[in-house]
Amino acid sequence: MKLCIEHLTKNFQDKKAVEDVSLRITPGVWGLLGANGAGKTTLIRMIAGILVPSSGRITYDGIDIRDLGESYRSIFGYLPQEFGFYPEFTVKDYLEYMAALKGLSRQKTREKIDLLLDTLSLSDVRKKRIVKLSGGMKRRVGIAQALLNDPEVLILDEPTSGLDPGERVRFRNLLSEFAQDRIVLISTHIVSDVEYIATCNAIMKDGGITAEGTTEELVLEMKGRVWNGIIPDTDLLKYERENRIVNLRNEAGHKISVRYISDEPVLPCSVPASPRLEDLYLWLFPQDTRREEDMKHEFMES
Numbered sequence: 001m002k003l004c005i006e007h008l009t010k011n012f013q014d015k016k017a018v019e020d021v022s023l024r025i026t027p028g029v030w031g032l033l034g035a036n037g038a039g040k041t042t043l044i045r046m047i048a049g050i051l052v053p054s055s056g057r058i059t060y061d062g063i064d065i066r067d068l069g070e071s072y073r074s075i076f077g078y079l080p081q082e083f084g085f086y087p088e089f090t091v092k093d094y095l096e097y098m099a100a101l102k103g104l105s106r107q108k109t110r111e112k113i114d115l116l117l118d119t120l121s122l123s124d125v126r127k128k129r130i131v132k133l134s135g136g137m138k139r140r141v142g143i144a145q146a147l148l149n150d151p152e153v154l155i156l157d158e159p160t161s162g163l164d165p166g167e168r169v170r171f172r173n174l175l176s177e178f179a180q181d182r183i184v185l186i187s188t189h190i191v192s193d194v195e196y197i198a199t200c201n202a203i204m205k206d207g208g209i210t211a212e213g214t215t216e217e218l219v220l221e222m223k224g225r226v227w228n229g230i231i232p233d234t235d236l237l238k239y240e241r242e243n244r245i246v247n248l249r250n251e252a253g254h255k256i257s258v259r260y261i262s263d264e265p266v267l268p269c270s271v272p273a274s275p276r277l278e279d280l281y282l283w284l285f286p287q288d289t290r291r292e293e294d295m296k297h298e299f300m301e302s
């Protein structure tokens with residue numbers, strides 16, 4: 001079971017959304033990390049066979065997915081960022097409709113829907129119209145449809161948006177279990193979605209893959225660059241302007257404990273911190289580092 005992406009490029013007029021991307025994806029959970037506009041959705045839509053690459057190819061077990069046609073779709077599950085449904089559909093109607101599109105038998109459809117509704121805590125709303133559901137529930141319905149055909153390859157685009165923290169944890173556990181002998185690719189800019197469950201991560205930036213490896217391999221890059229310091233709370237904005245602060249916590253006595261990235265310790269009372277994948281991500285995508293306005297807001301609320 002191997003999904004190979006070979007020198008894949010996608011141009012939209014003069015915009016190169018994906019440029020010369022190559023990946024060999026084997027069973028396990030893969031995290032595809034990148035900021036907004038990095039090219040993740042474009043790459044995923046090509047893997048899903050919805051977008052035709054400008055150049056390069058994608059093979060599954062050595063055969064071009066365009067030649068696999070219907071048989072590729074039957075082993076494939078996909079949760080797009082936004083999924084469409086008729087407004088009249090109840091959860092059950094929608095899942096039955098999707099099961100029919102995927103060619104499941106009636107018996108299999110019934111069994112699978114019952115199981116997924118139960119696993120995703122949707123049994124109580126099976127007769128509810130999807131439009132009436134909360135964002136998190138809608139997302140879980142989307143996840144259920146992606147799992148209907150027990151896909152060998154499961155691709156999820158920003159799967160946890162709208163899920164509450166408890167749902168996120170349950171969802172991560174579900175995926176870890178599901179990925180034992182399958183390929184699960186999760187595209188996200190939320191590092192914690194993949195940090196502890198991904199067998200491998202690929203980080204996308206400006207249409208290309210800038211880093212690839214296990215979480216342990218990737219965080220090595222940040223070794224000796226992550227620190228914890230303590231600053232007076234009145235100096236937060238000054239320090240924030242001058243340093244790459246990735247996290248903070250209010251302490252007693254008008255102090256703030258600050259996690260920051262720097263080649264050298266520069267804040268008072270600095271001690272080295274164990275690097276995490278999030279540190280590397282924020283190093284690569286400084287624009288996703290906590291914005292000054294967010295920090296000011298959080299600081300004033302606390």
Ligand SMILES: Nc1ncnc2c1ncn2[C@@H]1O[C@H](COP(=O)(O)OP(=O)(O)OP(=O)(O)O)[C@@H](O)[C@H]1O
Binds near residue numbers: 017035043
């Ligand atoms: N149909 C299109 N026509 C023109 N440009 C596009 C099109 N689709 C995507 N792009 C551009 O390609 C780049 C990559 O977009 P893409 O949606 O793949 O990024 P992304 O990493 O998925 O971002 P997000 O997390 O915001 O969805 C962006 O600059 C985007 O504006």
